[in-house]
Amino acid sequence: MNFKISKRILFNALSVVARAISANSPLPWLTGVKIEIKDGELILTGSDSDISIQKIIQKNEDDYVFEIQKEGSIVIEAKYILDIVRKIDADEITVQVLDGNLTKISGHSAEFNINGMKSSEYPSIDFTMPTKQFEIHADQLLKIITQTSFATSDKETRPVLTGVNFKADGPNLECVATDSFRLAKKIIKLDGDNHFNVTIPAKTLGEVAKTIDRDTNVLIAISDKKAQFWIDNTVIQTRLIDGLYPETSRLIPTEFMYELTLDARDILNAIDRASFIKSEGVSIIKLSASGKEILISSKSQEVGSSLEKLNAIHYKGNPLEISFSGRYVFDAVRVLNGTVVKIEFSGEMKPFIIRNAEDDSVLQLILPVRTYS
């Protein structure tokens, strides 16, 4: 293998595929980037076997250099090649397999001879595209990811809760995440009629969010075994999480006796201020609402207490006292990303719902906590 390419193009492509690579993989090949020149294209692949990312660079574009001397392939430790390509002080970089697996990476007056790994032993990854496909704007997909995936569980005891459930049965796509103490649900309309029900690891969605450019469409292809996100010439492929996703719609209350409308910034700042008051590592906030005033308070035997008056935009209902995890409400309000939030309650020990007052595509549900003070 022997080719020359613009540093900028190679570095960007390596950075993208390296996102899938875990430096501590037990399989040595998976700590590397597979670099392949075939049919006039440069194909870069990175994988940790759960997530695989492949990026294809074609020849003969106008705005960068890409010249092939010889086809072939090699696997190079991701951290070495990224480091070399980032630091090399040259516009163009030549990558050449010399002898066996020894690979020369050179530019300007510097050259590096790196011990590569034979690409024939790199695990074969099937990037065939599933037939169930839909397109979504990057901006829309980013919103789905940021507004739901934070609510997934980080515990492996119920693996299915570590992913976001994507379900379509007609024109609507419903995305749900829950760790069983809180739940985030986003519904958007897709073009056409779609039918699938898959759970995608939150980790993959995080990598997708980092990779997509806001101004493009993303093609999502889904089978029973995997999901693919196509962004221009890059594909991010992920395994799905096995197991039936719990039926969550019956958990979401539909009738409310209390309704509080607040400036989002006000409640975020108030929770943030009180958050250092923790009992057993958790900051529990008590909300005391009435037509007269809205109070946020917290208390811990060890640290002390806080009390803050909030200005409600609107409150409807009898006086209410309810306690909750400060972080859960903070996270939920933050991702709603609106200026005004509406919180609806059905009782002191019932789950409550937080919405962006100007966007009904998304809801956040939170379970209150019992306090004894």
Added chain:
Amino acid sequence: MNFKISKRILFNALSVVARAISANSPLPWLTGVKIEIKDGELILTGSDSDISIQKIIQKNEDDYVFEIQKEGSIVIEAKYILDIVRKIDADEITVQVLDGNLTKISGHSAEFNINGMKSSEYPSIDFTMPTKQFEIHADQLLKIITQTSFATSDKETRPVLTGVNFKADGPNLECVATDSFRLAKKIIKLDGDNHFNVTIPAKTLGEVAKTIDRDTNVLIAISDKKAQFWIDNTVIQTRLIDGLYPETSRLIPTEFMYELTLDARDILNAIDRASFIKSEGVSIIKLSASGKEILISSKSQEVGSSLEKLNAIHYKGNPLEISFSGRYVFDAVRVLNGTVVKIEFSGEMKPFIIRNAEDDSVLQLILPVRTYS
């Protein structure tokens, strides 16, 4: 105790004294800031018993609010009070000891009641000023610190090497740091005639560097037991390191057979590029210099090799091959902070010296390493 003060003034002062505080101190009082109102002044103190920082805020300045209702003192956990004062959304903050040690910190519509600690049990720290004193411009002191303290040892086996030695015997101040593989030495002229020989912990110097403002003078006061750095109304006091500092001047060669002058950026970048090639965790660089060309190379059985040609500004001497720790030379060149560096050698296995070509107040000495290839 009861006083009101501008948030900005209180937060800045707390941030400074908190630098001395270790959250994991075995003495609970030392995890707190001592807050004292006495004789119309606010006195804040933080300490980890090695370093102590005290800041005094006086009343009746024009550009901030500071009103005392009642004198007194309290100790408050540093992380809590910093967090409260940073996040509170008010221009002015009131601090009031309520009942016993319970302290109310309030501003605008928020209030916090924090369990404080009795100040009478806070260790008594003697801030008396030693009589040996000299003044130095902050900029000059910052240079001393950055150009020497990186070369101190981080191992406690020879405690005296974890500090920078400050020695004066007449008008010159000589500052030396060494970990026994490299040495940094800075000499500056002081006003007057000074006589002292003390070793100041590198950690303290780091805190001093973070605290001083570039546009001021720093008064340094030294006794056999402690050193103080006075910056306006702030004093940073440190214990000294016991033990005789080694006599280093005989280690520094004075005759050189080879001399290499280089662009500082060129050598920094070349070493940085080669630094991922490590053997047993260390990146060893070989320099091959001759009148014809200057080569930087590195090699590791596992990773591979690198080779780079440097443009010398000037080389004098016979051909030379010498190997050294890439990081040591990188650190030394970086802190010299010049555009051109001059490296002087006396032989392949002899210590060599790096200087900023435009500043002879500082020298960096490095021991070469033996390689077997």
